[in-house]
Structures are given as structure tokens and as C-alpha cells.
Amino acid sequence: MIPPATITLALTGASGMPYGIRLLECLLQAKIRVYLLVSQAAQVVAKQEMDLQLPTRKGELETLFGGRFAAQPGQLSVFGREEWFAPVASGSNPADAMVVCPCTMGTLAAIAAGLADNLIERAADVMLKEGRTLILVPRETPLSAVHLENMLKLARLGIVILPPNPGFYNRPAQVADLIDFVVARVLDQLAIPHKLMPRWGDKDDLS
Ligand SMILES: Cc1cc2nc3c(=O)[nH]c(=O)nc-3n(C[C@H](O)[C@H](O)[C@H](O)COP(=O)(O)O)c2cc1C
Numbered sequence: 001m002i003p004p005a006t007i008t009l010a011l012t013g014a015s016g017m018p019y020g021i022r023l024l025e026c027l028l029q030a031k032i033r034v035y036l037l038v039s040q041a042a043q044v045v046a047k048q049e050m051d052l053q054l055p056t057r058k059g060e061l062e063t064l065f066g067g068r069f070a071a072q073p074g075q076l077s078v079f080g081r082e083e084w085f086a087p088v089a090s091g092s093n094p095a096d097a098m099v100v101c102p103c104t105m106g107t108l109a110a111i112a113a114g115l116a117d118n119l120i121e122r123a124a125d126v127m128l129k130e131g132r133t134l135i136l137v138p139r140e141t142p143l144s145a146v147h148l149e150n151m152l153k154l155a156r157l158g159i160v161i162l163p164p165n166p167g168f169y170n171r172p173a174q175v176a177d178l179i180d181f182v183v184a185r186v187l188d189q190l191a192i193p194h195k196l197m198p199r200w201g202d203k204d205d206l207s
Contacts, residue, residue: 001191004096004133006033008088010120013041014139016102016164017049018175022183023101028069028076030192035088035095036061036078037120041104081118088123097133097190098123102164105140105147111159112150128157135160135189137182160189170197 007027011020020042027034038054038061046052055061058078066076079086087093100107100120107120116122127134136159140147151161166172166181177197184196 003030003192004032004190006035006095006097007190008035008037008095008098008123008127010037010039010098010100010103010107010123011042011046012039012100012102012104012107012120013043013045014102014104015045015049016137016139016182017042017046017052018179019137019164019182020101021046021050021052022179023099023186024065025069026183026187026194026196027192028065028071030187030194031072031075032192033074033095034071034076035086035123036065036076037081037088037123038078039104039107039118039120040081045102079119081120083119084122086119086123088126089119091126091130094123094126094130094132097135098127099135099137099186099190100124101135101137101186103136103138105138105150108136108138108147108154109150111136112153128159131158133160133190134158135162135186137162137164137186139164162186162189169200 043054046054061078110121111124116125164182166178172178180196187194
């Protein structure tokens with residue numbers, strides 16, 4: 001599989017915002033063009049979990065993340081909730097792949113139902129109809145039968161359901177290790193090379 005050149009990354013308002021932000025950093029470091037979509041609830045969660053006050057203006061968001069993660073000019077584009085003229089809104093110009101990380105049960109349900117009331121849902125709907133890679137990192141516990149049915153429906157349609165369940169067999173020493181475990185699994189699904197953690201059976205260090 002060839003790594004995607006362009007990825008849509010949607011941050012929604014589930015717990016686990018550090019996964020999404022770390023993923024954004026890794027995608028930009030990997031020189032991938034990123035279309036970033038941020039739900040209103042994601043802004044609340046970013047503040048709560050990371051003390052990260054995300055600006056509502058897209059230009060300011062591009063400057064914030066572009067500066068923090070040293071993006072190339074034009075590498076990061078942010079689109080608003082109802083920006084229907086964004087490339088991701090149409091099957092004629094979608095990204096090569098899309099990740100929703102973290103993904104709420106609400107957004108997951110909307111995708112499963114084929115809703116397209118905001119740009120995140122529409123972009124996911126486009127990926128589905130165009131048969132492109134779509135990865136969801138859903139977070140909730142415990143999971144109800146509704147959540148499980150929605151996930152099963154989406155998995156059967158070829159969507160990757162990748163819960164943020166870090167393993168402990170690498171002996172994580174800090175929270176950053178747990179975050180990288182999950183982000184590494186997402187990057188693997190996208191065929192993006194990384195050295196976030198050793199691979200199973202590979203005991204050498206990564207230097
Ligand atoms: C701090 C915080 C944590 C939340 N954690 C979750 C969660 O883990 N999973 C979930 O499905 N919703 C969670 N929610 C609720 C969603 O944010 C809420 O359902 C919201 O409407 C989702 O909108 P969105 O899918 O457009 O982001 C959380 C909300 C807050 C404020």
C-alpha cells in the first residue's frame with residue numbers, strides 16, 4: 001500500500017484529544033497534506049484535556065498547528081463546520097484517506113446512518129461512497145448495543161474501527177507512550193512509516 005498524499009483528519013469531542021493532536025503532528029512530520037476538521041465539542045475537550053484553547057477562526061488554527069508542528073506552507077488546511085466548498089465535501093476531490101480521532105459515539109452514529117449535517121459527517125460519507133480508507137478511533141466505555149451495532153455496520157462496510165486501547169506489553173513508562181501506541185496503530189493502517197515504538201518481536205532499540 002502506498003502512503004496517502006492527502007489525509008482528512010477530523011477531531012471530534014470524545015475523550016482522547018491527545019491522540020488526535022499527536023496524530024496531526026506525525027502526519028505533518030511525514031510531509032502529508034492534511035485537511036483538518038474540528039467539531040465544536042472537540043474544542044471543549046481540547047481545553048479540558050490539554051489546556052489547549054483552539055481558536056475558532058480557521059486561519060488562526062492553521063497558524064497555531066502549522067507553527068507548533070513546523071508545517072510547510074500550504075501543508076495544513078482547516079475547514080469549517082459548514083464549509084461545503086471544501087475539497088473534502090465532494091467525491092470529485094476527496095483526500096486519499098480520512099481519520100476521525102478521537103471519534104464520538106454521536107459522529108460514529110451519524111456516519112453509520114449516512115447523515116451529512118456537518119462537514120465531518122459529509123467528508124466521511126464521501127469516503128464511504130468513494131470506497132476510500134476511513135479510520136475511526138471511537139472512544140466510550142462501556143459500549144451500548146447501539147454503539148456496537150453501529151461499529152459492526154461500519155466495519156462490514158470496510159471502515160477501520162480502531163479503538164484507542166493501548167497495550168501494556170511494551171511497558172509504557174509515561175502517558176506519551178500510551179498515546180504513541182495508539183497513534184502508531186493508526187499510522188500503520190495508513191502505511192505511513194514511523195518509529196514511534198518497537199514492533200512486536202523486534203527487540204532492538206529505535207535509534
Ligand atoms: C470532556 C468531555 C469528554 C467527552 N467524552 C466523550 C467520549 O469519550 N465519547 C463520546 O462519545 N462523547 C464524549 N463527550 C460528549 C460529546 O462531546 C458530545 O456528545 C458532542 O455532542 C459530540 O459532538 P461531535 O461528535 O460533533 O464532536 C464528551 C464531552 C466532553 C465535554
